[in-house]
Amino acid sequence: MNKKIAVLPGDGIGREVAKGAVSVLQAVGERFGHQFSFTFAGIGGSAIQASGTPLPQETVEICRKSDAVLLGAVGGPKWDHLPGHLRPEKGLLGIRKELNLYANLRPVHYYSSISETSPLRKEVIEGADMLVVRELTGGLYFGKPSGRSRKNGEDSVVDTLFYKKEEMDRVIRLAFRLAEKRRGKVTSVDKANVLESSRMWRETAEEIGREFPHVKLEHMLVDNAAMQMIKAPRQFDVIVTENMFGDILSDEASVLTGSLGMLPSASLSENGPYLYEPIHGSAPDIEGKDTANPIAMILSAAMMLRISFGMEEEAKAIENAVKQVLDAGCRTVDIVPFGRRPIGTAEMIEEIKATI
Amino acid sequence: MNKKIAVLPGDGIGREVAKGAVSVLQAVGERFGHQFSFTFAGIGGSAIQASGTPLPQETVEICRKSDAVLLGAVGGPKWDHLPGHLRPEKGLLGIRKELNLYANLRPVHYYSSISETSPLRKEVIEGADMLVVRELTGGLYFGKPSGRSRKNGEDSVVDTLFYKKEEMDRVIRLAFRLAEKRRGKVTSVDKANVLESSRMWRETAEEIGREFPHVKLEHMLVDNAAMQMIKAPRQFDVIVTENMFGDILSDEASVLTGSLGMLPSASLSENGPYLYEPIHGSAPDIEGKDTANPIAMILSAAMMLRISFGMEEEAKAIENAVKQVLDAGCRTVDIVPFGRRPIGTAEMIEEIKATI
Ligand SMILES: CC(C)[C@H](C(=O)O)[C@@H](O)C(=O)O
Ligand SMILES: CC(C)[C@H](C(=O)O)[C@@H](O)C(=O)O
Numbered sequence: 001m002n003k004k005i006a007v008l009p010g011d012g013i014g015r016e017v018a019k020g021a022v023s024v025l026q027a028v029g030e031r032f033g034h035q036f037s038f039t040f041a042g043i044g045g046s047a048i049q050a051s052g053t054p055l056p057q058e059t060v061e062i063c064r065k066s067d068a069v070l071l072g073a074v075g076g077p078k079w080d081h082l083p084g085h086l087r088p089e090k091g092l093l094g095i096r097k098e099l100n101l102y103a104n105l106r107p108v109h110y111y112s113s114i115s116e117t118s119p120l121r122k123e124v125i126e127g128a129d130m131l132v133v134r135e136l137t138g139g140l141y142f143g144k145p146s147g148r149s150r151k152n153g154e155d156s157v158v159d160t161l162f163y164k165k166e167e168m169d170r171v172i173r174l175a176f177r178l179a180e181k182r183r184g185k186v187t188s189v190d191k192a193n194v195l196e197s198s199r200m201w202r203e204t205a206e207e208i209g210r211e212f213p214h215v216k217l218e219h220m221l222v223d224n225a226a227m228q229m230i231k232a233p234r235q236f237d238v239i240v241t242e243n244m245f246g247d248i249l250s251d252e253a254s255v256l257t258g259s260l261g262m263l264p265s266a267s268l269s270e271n272g273p274y275l276y277e278p279i280h281g282s283a284p285d286i287e288g289k290d291t292a293n294p295i296a297m298i299l300s301a302a303m304m305l306r307i308s309f310g311m312e313e314e315a316k317a318i319e320n321a322v323k324q325v326l327d328a329g330c331r332t333v334d335i336v337p338f339g340r341r342p343i344g345t346a347e348m349i350e351e352i353k354a355t356i
Numbered sequence: 357m358n359k360k361i362a363v364l365p366g367d368g369i370g371r372e373v374a375k376g377a378v379s380v381l382q383a384v385g386e387r388f389g390h391q392f393s394f395t396f397a398g399i400g401g402s403a404i405q406a407s408g409t410p411l412p413q414e415t416v417e418i419c420r421k422s423d424a425v426l427l428g429a430v431g432g433p434k435w436d437h438l439p440g441h442l443r444p445e446k447g448l449l450g451i452r453k454e455l456n457l458y459a460n461l462r463p464v465h466y467y468s469s470i471s472e473t474s475p476l477r478k479e480v481i482e483g484a485d486m487l488v489v490r491e492l493t494g495g496l497y498f499g500k501p502s503g504r505s506r507k508n509g510e511d512s513v514v515d516t517l518f519y520k521k522e523e524m525d526r527v528i529r530l531a532f533r534l535a536e537k538r539r540g541k542v543t544s545v546d547k548a549n550v551l552e553s554s555r556m557w558r559e560t561a562e563e564i565g566r567e568f569p570h571v572k573l574e575h576m577l578v579d580n581a582a583m584q585m586i587k588a589p590r591q592f593d594v595i596v597t598e599n600m601f602g603d604i605l606s607d608e609a610s611v612l613t614g615s616l617g618m619l620p621s622a623s624l625s626e627n628g629p630y631l632y633e634p635i636h637g638s639a640p641d642i643e644g645k646d647t648a649n650p651i652a653m654i655l656s657a658a659m660m661l662r663i664s665f666g667m668e669e670e671a672k673a674i675e676n677a678v679k680q681v682l683d684a685g686c687r688t689v690d691i692v693p694f695g696r697r698p699i700g701t702a703e704m705i706e707e708i709k710a711t712i
Pocket of ligand 1: 075092093247392
């Protein structure tokens with residue numbers, strides 16, 4: 001097959017890990033006889049530096065013309081002083097909105113080979129395997145009004161949590177579809193004892209739940225969910241929630257297993273192209289040091305092969321290569337056990353490539 | 357001294373633990389020669405049943421005339437079908453607003469005597485000791501508009517995150533004052549890379565930080581904070597954040613040490629009366645079973661003695677009694693080690709009373 005992939009490395013370690021994904025995909029292309037063509041485009045802080053905007057129109061067009069998008073990470077202290085509309089994060093939020101990527105999928109699972117890196121006791125975390133589905137283009141992130149005002153000498157500020165019912169509908173339905181293919185349970189997270197939007201969310205989940213009688217639906221308040229994830233992470237299969245709650249809970253979930261540097265994500269729309277990115281950020285503190293873990297980005301590429309291109313065997317080839325390399329003891333510094341020698345980003349990429 | 361205390365037992369196990377606090381306070385009164393007079397008043401679901409509203413005006417008046425308020429917990433599935441304005445939680449939100457309780461203080465610390473109950477590895481959690489200061493009367497909880505609408509056949513819903521700058525100001529200043537008496541560090545949590553309200557929050561924290569040059573101020577994004585609490589909880593001293601983030605993070609913090617059933621909280625206003633309540637909820641599933649842990653409520657009473665009445669020695673007497681009883685091996689079911697016999701709520705209360 002012939003596939004066009006847009007690559008948006010972004011900032012910080014995003015640039016290092018994106019390079020890794022591209023070279024691993026080239027290896028996959030050679031082995032399986034596919035043609036992957038890569039078009040690089042700017043986003044985030046580096047795009048601000050190069051062209052004065054965190055999301056150049058050209059980047060949006062390149063993405064739209066591609067079959068899938070790979071993104072590294074955006075942000076860094078260099079751009080923290082800039083006004084709101086000129087921050088690297090606006091590039092990320094902008095591309096989500098432009099491509100209508102309404103659902104962010106974050107699978108979190110326990111790797112027994114790196115069990116020592118989890119902050120949780122082994123008996124609590126062992127075997128945990130959940131998928132967080134986060135609504136990605138609504139809620140507090142995009143609602144209007146959002147801004148300051150001054151009345152009678154008093155400063156105040158407002159942000160708006162706005163949802164159309166149909167925006168809740170589509171992401172919750174997707175969560176149910178995904179649960180059907182997993183262990184058949186959806187935990188819908190809200191704050192229905194306080195927020196009107198959460199009460200509509202809960203009703204919508206109930207309605208959609210009736211279309212999937214063989215999937216178990218459970219509601220959980222967001223504060224309780226933040227506790228349950230730590231106390232009993234194995235209870236979760238698919239978790240679905242709105243944008244801001246999803247931002248917090250999916251990051252919380254991602255450290256439970258100790259493998260933040262290994263977790264991929266996929267962001268889906270109705271008609272594609274979809275976007276794939278690691279869960280971790282741009283980590284400006286370790287930029288250029290060849291210590292970043294490239295596995296999250298490489299596994300994001302595997303998700304792309306499976307979900308966007310239907311290349312199950314090829315996706316498996318990457319996932320198996322990662323597993324083998326880990327089993328062989330290769331570790332970047334974030335997952336290395338105490339007293340063992342870590343390898344660098346480039347070496348990890350080479351090991352995975354060689355195994356494919 | 358003579359002190360008037362309003363007691364709002366509320367629902368579920370709130371009723372059982374409130375009784376415990378009252379009887380422990382009576383023991384303290386006898387030993388130290390104080391007169392505590394208790395006035396009971398309704399709130400939450402039980403108030404809905406008794407008088408048709410989750411917060412009767414009489415309750416507000418009793419609280420206003422008291423020197424401090426003790427609250428059990430509110431809520432339960434019995435009232436989940438009721439419309440928004442008639443839910444038990446409205447009683448809790450209502451009393452916070454009526455008494456202008458703008459800051460909720462939740463100290464979380466590690467008890468080595470119950471270290472086995474923490475889901476975290478001992479080397480991660482040992483020695484953790486943080487104070488979460490949550491803004492309690494603003495943000496998404498109270499902003500207007502909050503409601504549904506229908507336009508062109510499309511349903512939508514809105515909630516509003518609104519803050520006056522001065523509301524940020526007072527709670528952040530309180531956090532700095534508290535940090536001065538602790539280890540001198542404030543972590544201000546926001547989502548300044550996305551929300552306007554968070555950008556104002558961060559600026560306000562910076563401004564107030566300049567008034568406290570000897571307190572270290574650090575900013576942390578809420579998603580990162582949700583991770584850092586699990587990965588490295590010892591890094592935190594005082595955490596200050598807005599209402600909804602505080603709801604989520606303080607619950608997350610409270611399970612880290614494994615002692616949710618032991619954690620008290622205090623809610624403060626400018627001029628009092630202050631309100632004290634356990635962190636846990638009404639736990640309707642264990643209501644009436646004599647298995648609830650009364651320690652969180654009893655330690656909330658100790659906070660009341662210290663903060664509202666300036667009775668340091670008396671507060672210490674309660675805290676020491678709790679410590680002794682735990683050291684002697686008394687455990688309710690939530691903190692009992694595997695294979696040991698738990699004691700009931702009433703027995704735990706008696707043990708603590710007897711020790712005072
Ligand atoms: C960088 C930031 C805007 C973004 C978000 O909050 O969505 C990030 O935290 C994420 O989760 O992808
Ligand atoms: C019961 C609920 C309204 C309340 C809140 O969200 O504030 C509770 O979770 C709390 O933290 O005290």
